Amino acid sequence: MNMKYFIKKKFKKSFILNKIYKIQPPLIQKSINKNLGIYQINNVMKIAKILNINAYNLATIIAKNINLIGISKIIISQPGFINISFAKNWLEKNIQKKIFTKRLNIEFKKKKTVVIDYSSPNIAKEMHVGHLRSTILGDATARLMKFLGYNIIRVNHIGDWGIQFGILIAYLSHIPINKNTSLKKINNLYIKAKKKYNENKNFKKKAKQCTIKLQNGDIKYISIWKKIVKITIKKNQKIYKKLQVNLKKKHIMGESSYNYMIPKIIKDLIKKKIAIRKNGKIIVFLKKFKNKNGQNMGVVIQKKNGSFLYTTIDIACIKYRYKKLKAKRIIYYVDSRQKRHLQQVWEISKKAGYIPKNMILEHHNFGMMLKENNKPFKTRSGNIIKLTSLIKKSIINAKKIILKKKPTISKKKLQYLGEKIGIGAIKYSDLSKNREKNYIFNWKNILSFNGNTALYIQYSYTRIISIFKKIKKKEYLKKKYISLKNKTELNISIKLLQFEEILLETQKKGSLHILCNYLYDLSVIFSLFYEKYSILFASIKKKITRLKLILIIKKTLKIGLYILGISTLKQM
Ligand code: ARG
Numbered sequence: 261m262n263m264k265y266f267i268k269k270k271f272k273k274s275f276i277l278n279k280i281y282k283i284q285p286p287l288i289q290k291s292i293n294k295n296l297g298i299y300q301i302n303n304v305m306k307i308a309k310i311l312n313i314n315a316y317n318l319a320t321i322i323a324k325n326i327n328l329i330g331i332s333k334i335i336i337s338q339p340g341f342i343n344i345s346f347a348k349n350w351l352e353k354n355i356q357k358k359i360f361t362k363r364l365n366i367e368f369k370k371k372k373t374v375v376i377d378y379s380s381p382n383i384a385k386e387m388h389v390g391h392l393r394s395t396i397l398g399d400a401t402a403r404l405m406k407f408l409g410y411n412i413i414r415v416n417h418i419g420d421w422g423i424q425f426g427i428l429i430a431y432l433s434h435i436p437i438n439k440n441t442s443l444k445k446i447n448n449l450y451i452k453a454k455k456k457y458n459e460n461k462n463f464k465k466k467a468k469q470c471t472i473k474l475q476n477g478d479i480k481y482i483s484i485w486k487k488i489v490k491i492t493i494k495k496n497q498k499i500y501k502k503l504q505v506n507l508k509k510k511h512i513m514g515e516s517s518y519n520y521m522i523p524k525i526i527k528d529l530i531k532k533k534i535a536i537r538k539n540g541k542i543i544v545f546l547k548k549f550k551n552k553n554g555q556n557m558g559v560v561i562q563k564k565n566g567s568f569l570y571t572t573i574d575i576a577c578i579k580y581r582y583k584k585l586k587a588k589r590i591i592y593y594v595d596s597r598q599k600r601h602l603q604q605v606w607e608i609s610k611k612a613g614y615i616p617k618n619m620i621l622e623h624h625n626f627g628m629m630l631k632e633n634n635k636p637f638k639t640r641s642g643n644i645i646k647l648t649s650l651i652k653k654s655i656i657n658a659k660k661i662i663l664k665k666k667p668t669i670s671k672k673k674l675q676y677l678g679e680k681i682g683i684g685a686i687k688y689s690d691l692s693k694n695r696e697k698n699y700i701f702n703w704k705n706i707l708s709f710n711g712n713t714a715l716y717i718q719y720s721y722t723r724i725i726s727i728f729k730k731i732k733k734k735e736y737l738k739k740k741y742i743s744l745k746n747k748t749e750l751n752i753s754i755k756l757l758q759f760e761e762i763l764l765e766t767q768k769k770g771s772l773h774i775l776c777n778y779l780y781d782l783s784v785i786f787s788l789f790y791e792k793y794s795i796l797f798a799s800i801k802k803k804i805t806r807l808k809l810i811l812i813i814k815k816t817l818k819i820g821l822y823i824l825g826i827s828t829l830k831q832m
Contacts, residue, residue: 264761274325297343304340315340351753366760373411378593382419383492386447388644389637393626398593399505403823420514426471443495518576540564574605579614589620596625624770627698658682684826688714692776712780720783722832724814779820
């Protein structure tokens with residue numbers, strides 16, 4: 261049940277009848293003043309201005325033609341807002357409908373194919389906190405869209421073909437790597453090798469030659485490369501599993517997988533006169549992008565030495581996603597610094613006809629996770645903190661909190677709860693922030709029983725479970741009866757019926773904090789309700805209604821947390 265849509269349909273009819281729909285369809289928002297109504301139509305003033313008539317009168321006429329089923333009152337407020345409230349019996353009917361459906365009566369329509377490109381770390385390095393946002397924002401979006409009916413294709417576009425391999429191979433010529441070498445060791449070697457690369461000209465040259473040799477298929481180099489890729493993937497998969505992120509090996513489509521397409525693409529771009537040869541390089545000049553001197557920007561797609569670039573690979577990749585994967589829409593969870601890169605890839609691919617001009621391409625960029633001093637998340641020695649360290653620390657902290665509450669808890673249970681709560685805390689603290697902004701990561705705030713945290717929501721969920729444990733007669737819930745008696749119960753019902761529109765809005769804006777805030781609000785409302793009204797000791801009729809309400813709250817929290825990739829707990 262989508263309440264907003266329910267209202268919209270009614271007003272659409274009236275707008276058409278009054279011949280104003282073509283000027284503007286009804287614009288619906290939640291009412292600012294709750295005493296006037298739940299929703300409000302707030303573009304009547306604009307339409308009246310265009311028609312040069314009185315807004316209040318127009319609003320009155322529109323309201324006259326509304327089908328009143330489900331509505332308790334319509335209040336017109338100055339200068340021309342139309343406020344709508346819902347009828348009690350309509351709310352009861354729709355709440356009742358939610359009870360026995362798995363999806364809480366939320367619509368599921370098969371929708372188009374969407375590729376979601378997320379996490380995508382570079383190989384031969386350990387994942388660090390900088391990879392967290394892309395990984396969990398992308399994963400939650402994939403879960404949400406799948407829930408809403410999209411055909412989701414998850415892609416982990418790992419960086420497995422870059423210069424880092426040339427650098428490592430050049431450095432490794434006498435250091436053997438076998439399948440038991442740890443990623444930590446490779447990472448440390450890489451740091452040393454990179455330093456040498458930056459400082460030593462000859463080494464730089466050697467590293468570049470190694471990269472070309474690798475890219476041309478040198479057997480020995482390919483074998484080292486394969487080992488490094490395997491070791492990195494193994495470690496990364498462990499992290500995804502710990503983080504409860506749904507990225508499996510089958511979702512990996514790394515940069516190297518598009519190699520075979522590239523020579524043909526370069527030829528094709530030259531043939532189509534999109535790319536030209538200049539000073540040994542192959543370049544695409546784009547009118548849309550200007551360089552510092554105001555000239556058309558040149559995007560190199562093949563270097564003098566024959567190697568191709570990150571952009572070239574992404575052009576092949578997008579072609580593949582459209583032609584082979586049949587994507588109608590692609591969402592990239594990539595750092596904001598790559599905005600221009602993606603725009604260039606899209607522009608070249610459209611020009612070349614590899615993807616349709618109107619294809620939906622979205623860059624869901626995100627801000628940085630910062631330390632309390634507003635500085636990047638680094639260790640004292642200046643290295644970015646590894647994702648494994650962050651996860652470990654969160655689990656340790658979560659365990660400390662649990663031990664304080666339950667000193668006698670078994671070791672096994674402590675570990676289980678510590679993981680679920682520790683991981684939930686990191687994920688929620690990130691997902692609940694506005695995606696586009698930097699945010700400050702604070703250990704104290706993320707693991708608190710009070711405030712907008714995963715723990716608070718998880719705890720509300722377990723509280724509801726424990727109420728149900730105390731109920732002996734489960735048949736209460738089977739009764740069709742439901743009667744909303746007080747304002748709190750009415751408000752809870754409205755909130756619960758708004759879940760579907762929250763999911764749709766979260767999806768549309770790609771902003772998971774909308775869903776987080778909703779789940780938090782719902783947990784707060786539950787808490788207040790439980791404090792004020794007795795559930796277990798109420799009269800039978802009241803008890804039935806209240807149990808139904810908290811059952812739906814429980815289900816809503818469960819689905820919501822599932823979408824965020826956070827576990828619910830039966831016991832705490
Ligand atoms: N590997 C890249 C990086 O670490 C991110 C890849 C994003 N996806 C893409 N299709 N370019 O910055």
